[in-house]
Amino acid sequence: MNAPVFDNRDCGTCPIRHRAVCARCEQDELEYLDTIKYYRSYEAGQPVVWSGDQIDFVATVVSGVAALTQTMEDGRTQMIGLLLPSDFLGRPGHEKAHFDVTAISDLTLCCFRRRPFEKLLASSPHVSQRLLEMTLDELDAAREWMLVLGRKTAREKIASLLAIIARRESRLRLEDSTDGCTFELPLTREAMADYLGLTLETVSRQISALKRAGVITLRGNRQVTVPDFARLIAESGDDADGGMLP
Amino acid sequence: MNAPVFDNRDCGTCPIRHRAVCARCEQDELEYLDTIKYYRSYEAGQPVVWSGDQIDFVATVVSGVAALTQTMEDGRTQMIGLLLPSDFLGRPGHEKAHFDVTAISDLTLCCFRRRPFEKLLASSPHVSQRLLEMTLDELDAAREWMLVLGRKTAREKIASLLAIIARRESRLRLEDSTDGCTFELPLTREAMADYLGLTLETVSRQISALKRAGVITLRGNRQVTVPDFARLIAESGDDADGGMLP
DNA sequence: GATCGGCCTTGATCCAGATCAACCGCGAAG
DNA sequence: CTTCGCGGTTGATCTGGATCAAGGCCGATC
Structure with missing residues (x-):
């Protein structure tokens, strides 16, 4: 209970991982995170969430590969993102998933219950800043990919x-x-x-x-x-x- | 100097606009923002930033339309985002622009000097949360667009x-x-x-x-x-x- | 009011990638 | 050992959108 939650052996890829070494981190936040964290594994090919599902967690990929996809009614599908270890999955502030997520290889996620995670975001600038940084990176990657797809x-x-x-x-x-x-x-x-x-x-x-x-x-x-x-x-x-x- | 900075008449589209009505806002942050804010206008067709430029501001679109584009050496170009009023432009934490930005119609931006804005982000969870929310929306939009481009x-x-x-x-x-x-x-x-x-x-x-x-x-x-x-x-x-x- | 330059439309042709189809290799199940 | 099914390759053909080319419209400039 007093051990650091996000050291690299435990779960080296959490979005908040820098807190484990950040001098400004406060122990009570780490303990709080510990209480809302759990692991989940999926076999290759298994769906993780369907578009439209109610989602009560956010997560980071610990190992394996997951695909974010979108499908049209007639079956045309487009992969929208590839989640490799250390990538973040989920959408704080939204109840429902916008996209399908599928395990492409055997997959392990480090999940956080959504509500408490959102509470933490609201109170801790370090966490929301780190998440903002990751989201901006993903946005850049998505935009790079638009050039690939379009041209x-x-x-x-x-x-x-x-x-x-x-x-x-x-x-x-x-x-x-x-x-x-x-x-x-x-x-x-x-x-x-x-x-x-x-x-x-x-x-x-x-x-x-x-x-x-x-x-x-x-x-x-x-x-x-x-x-x-x-x-x-x-x-x-x-x-x-x-x-x-x- | 004591007037609220982000009321709707002044600049209705700032990413932090909810602070103007948020009970938790503290006046000193509003005053701080006031000191780092300025407006800038561009004519239709004018470049706003070139990819690779040093950028010392972030901004929101007040009026007009701007295009985010990427160009390959041989001239193929892909628009990567369309910035309409209320959209955010810029990348806190990065020195250089990743993409070209061009005014497509006459354009007015509400700019914030980058360094102080980043300082504010680091200290205020409200601001970084609001920005996170906007970035996640943009990411969703970019991903929707990948389906359009790809399929x-x-x-x-x-x-x-x-x-x-x-x-x-x-x-x-x-x-x-x-x-x-x-x-x-x-x-x-x-x-x-x-x-x-x-x-x-x-x-x-x-x-x-x-x-x-x-x-x-x-x-x-x-x-x-x-x-x-x-x-x-x-x-x-x-x-x-x-x-x-x- | 003639000319010019953006912006747009339309036609003719071409070709990269889609579609349709056959087949291979290989591991798992019987 | 045979069969089956999945993932992958390769060939033949088709086609949607690119490319090349010729004008049209309209507002700005002289």
């Missing part, structure tokens, strides 16, 4: 997605690997298509094309190796430096 | 855009006009194309098609009348009720 070719879309995944994966491991990184694709071809606004056939063809061109190497269907990262970036149509590294 | 046909895209503008315009005027609303398009065909991920020719053709089909009526190139709003929504491919009205 890029199929090949550029694939390259952009691979670059994003590679960057996120390798940042979680080591900063150094400038060249020659290898990672596991957490998505099926169909999920990639839903993310990119393409069909799965086009995704498959373009991945084959990138392989043929030597931009990537595949072991099996999922394990990707990028021998020359700059080459991949060039294929993605992005500015070499990624534009605006802060 | 809708040209015709559905146009109908979606018209529906959004109609809703925002008429909400600013009167809630009632369920049917038969008329509004002025704040965008050129080219700007619409940039927003929708289309070419201006396709925009023009689809608007003509909607006109021919009787879904809309035009007076001149810009003034649009929607005789039957439900019809427009049907064309947009959205669920009749818009999904998830809070």
Whole structure:
């Protein structure tokens, strides 16, 4: 009960994690958070919430991958966000979910009961500030993605997605690997298509094309190796430096 | 100096506007905000900030329309957001702009110097909470738009855009006009194309098609009348009720 | 009132990606 | 070992929207 709640062993990815090391944190808030926290796991493929559901929690991803999607009546679906470990899920202040959330791999969430979490937000500027920061990051990412969806070719879309995944994966491991990184694709071809606004056939063809061109190497269907990262970036149509590294 | 800073006559659209009527507000914060606030106007077509610029302010739109856009080296551009009166512009915590901002019509901003604004954010949960709320709304809007960009046909895209503008315009005027609303398009065909991920020719053709089909009526190139709003929504491919009205 | 430059429309043609369809590889279930 | 089903690949064809091109409308300028 007196142990720090958000140390990295326990749940390294909570939005409020900096509080555990923040000199300004007050113990009573940590204890409060402890009382409203619980863990939840989902198997690959399981739905987490449906659009329109009443939601009584917010959460962060501890491990695994989740997809945020939107579906039209006729079945066309668009993935709207990919939640990797450390991403935040939920919408303080709203009763109902706006989007579907599905576990794409086995998934563990660190959940907070919504009402008490909102109470904490209202009273603690540190927490709402941290959440604001994360939300602004997500907004930037969503806007970057709008350029991908609206203006890029199929090949550029694939390259952009691979670059994003590679960057996120390798940042979680080591900063150094400038060249020659290898990672596991957490998505099926169909999920990639839903993310990119393409069909799965086009995704498959373009991945084959990138392989043929030597931009990537595949072991099996999922394990990707990028021998020359700059080459991949060039294929993605992005500015070499990624534009605006802060 | 003692007058409330954020009453509706003065600047009805500031992100912190609820503080003016919030019982919990403290006068010294209002006075503080007063000292960091200034107004700025732009003519239609003028750039407000370029991507990469050092930015020392955040702002809200008082009147007019601004566009957030992103451009690739080869000139392809995607509009990423449309800022109408009451929308927030800027990124507390970041030195540099990630996107271009352009005045699309004559534009007035209510600006706050960034550093002091950030200081206020850090000390006042009300302000950061209000901003968080606005950012979450923007994120939802961006995600809705990803479905439009990724999965809708040209015709559905146009109908979606018209529906959004109609809703925002008429909400600013009167809630009632369920049917038969008329509004002025704040965008050129080219700007619409940039927003929708289309070419201006396709925009023009689809608007003509909607006109021919009787879904809309035009007076001149810009003034649009929607005789039957439900019809427009049907064309947009959205669920009749818009999904998830809070 | 002639000319010019934005903004918009319309037509003809082209092509990237969708659609339809066949098939492969592989692990799980019988 | 066979079968089944899921995820993936590849080929053939179709098509919605891009591209290229020619004007039209209208307000501003000389």
